[in-house]
Structures are given as C-alpha cells and as structure tokens.
Amino acid sequence: MLLALRAEWTGDDPKLLGRRGDAASNAFLLERLAEERPGDAVLSEESADDPARLAADRVWIVDPLDGTREFGIPGRADWAVHVALWQSGRGLTAAAVAQPARGEVYTGEGAPWRAGGAPRDRPRLLVSDTRPPAFIGALAADVGGEVHTMGSAGAKAMAVLRGEADAYVHAGGQYEWDSAAPVGVALAAGLHASRIDGAPLRYNQPRPYLPDLLICRPDLAERLLAALRTV
Structure with missing residues (x-):
C-alpha cells in the first residue's frame, strides 16, 4: 500500500506525502488489529494515547511509517513499518519491522543473528x-x-x-x-x-x-x- 501511494504521488511536497503515508498506514494497521485482536490495546504514534493501555495485558506498539522524511524522498529505502506486541509481566513478546522499499520483513521469529566473519577493525x-x-x-x-x-x-x-x-x-x-x-x-x-x-x-x-x-x-x-x- 505504501509503495503504491509513493509510486502514484504526483505532488511536489514530500512532507505531505509523508503525512498521507502515516495516515494510510495507521488506518490500515488499526483496522487489522481491531479485527484480529479486538481485546488488545494499541499505542500508535499517529493516534491519541489511551491511558487504558496501562491496565491492559496486551498492547500493540506501532509506528505506521518510521522515517516519514525518507519516505517522501524519491529513491530512499531507509524507511520502515514497526509493529510490536508488549505483554504484561513479559515485556516485548513479538515484533516485526518491514522495509517495503527493500521487499523485506524482519520478525522476532527470524533466523538468529550471526557474525559475518571477524569483527571490523573499525566498527x-x-x-x-x-x-x-x-x-x-x-x-x-x-x-x-x-x-x-x-x-x-x-x-x-x-x-x-x-x-x-x-x-x-x-x-x-x-x-x-x-x-x-x-x-x-x-x-x-x-x-x-x-x-x-x-x-x-x-x-x-x-x-x-x-x-x-x-x-x-x-x-x-x-x-x-x-x-x-x-x-
């Protein structure tokens, strides 16, 4: 959806494109979470914070479009979509970071990180x-x-x-x-x-x-x- 919005954009205001991307992604994620997990709370950058989440057992923590500035710049791939699940007494229990411009989604269930050879001489x-x-x-x-x-x-x-x-x-x-x-x-x-x-x-x-x-x-x-x- 975000890639399509970006491809179809004909305006000359990258900030406006970023705001539209934020709003569209947030609406989509909130709708899907409400359908799939109606009893869960949500903390999203693009929505008003509901203090009821503090008493909830499950809270989705969402950034619908992280890197709004980069999303608005043609050719930039360093923007992402963040979705994480926090559970009472357990902390973060599930997470996903999508990088649509790279065609990649990383999750907490992915392969473990492994060092690619020796550490760099200059980190x-x-x-x-x-x-x-x-x-x-x-x-x-x-x-x-x-x-x-x-x-x-x-x-x-x-x-x-x-x-x-x-x-x-x-x-x-x-x-x-x-x-x-x-x-x-x-x-x-x-x-x-x-x-x-x-x-x-x-x-x-x-x-x-x-x-x-x-x-x-x-x-x-x-x-x-x-x-x-x-x-």
Whole structure:
C-alpha cells in the first residue's frame, strides 16, 4: 500500500506525502488489529494515547511509517513499518519491522543473528540522518570506529542485523513506537539492545518517551557501553 501511494504521488511536497503515508498506514494497521485482536490495546504514534493501555495485558506498539522524511524522498529505502506486541509481566513478546522499499520483513521469529566473519577493525556506527548524538565523534574516536548516517530507526537496526553495520547509537529523543519493534527483532536475533547507559528498555510506560538507544553486535556491547560512560 505504501509503495503504491509513493509510486502514484504526483505532488511536489514530500512532507505531505509523508503525512498521507502515516495516515494510510495507521488506518490500515488499526483496522487489522481491531479485527484480529479486538481485546488488545494499541499505542500508535499517529493516534491519541489511551491511558487504558496501562491496565491492559496486551498492547500493540506501532509506528505506521518510521522515517516519514525518507519516505517522501524519491529513491530512499531507509524507511520502515514497526509493529510490536508488549505483554504484561513479559515485556516485548513479538515484533516485526518491514522495509517495503527493500521487499523485506524482519520478525522476532527470524533466523538468529550471526557474525559475518571477524569483527571490523573499525566498527561501523549508524546514527540518525537528522539528529546524530552530540557525542558521536568522541565515541567513534574512543572505539576507533567510523560514523554513517541513515534514516528510520528500524532501517538502522536492521542494517546491524544484516551485518552491514556494527552498532546503532541514538540519543536525540525517541518514543516507544520508534524502538519497540526494532528492539524486539534485535533481541530475538541475539543482538544487544539497551539504553546508552546499559539500562533495560521498558515499554508501555505512562509517558512513552525513550530518549536513547544502543543496538549492536553482542561482542561489541561491553566496549561501546564502557566508552559511552566517558563521552
């Protein structure tokens, strides 16, 4: 649906295309979740937050179009759709990240991550295209890494999953819907995922704000977390 919307777009306002993509994807996902799981709550970036979710046993955490800016730019593939399931007492129990422009869907039931050969001499660190952490230069210097930018949080996390990068570091502010699905897929695959201070990522909180995130190869986590404590 999003690919068709993008292909048929004849306007000259990429922000408007992004808003239409957000709205269309959100309407589709809410309709399907209501049909398939009518008793579950939903926390979506594009819908009003219902405090009733805090007492729910099952909450779907949804970002209908992560990387709205990139979706509006012709040729960009670094946007994604995030859907995750949080369950009371268990945390994230299912997750999926779709990258339609790549024709790929990653789920928490996919093949486990495996290192593609020896670690790089210079770890490849992914950061936001528009909001890179202020400390990323110091962090890269500390671990001898190189910095690359990319759009959607889901796109960056899945690039780590594919072995195209070694870590995704973010500290520019995010919400639960930005990270829940990427974190669910990453953890299920055996990658490291935490706050940048090493604290666990908690979901379905009263204020769904999660400002920072580290997803990386498991063999790089201790080194990165140690460096993050000093930058």
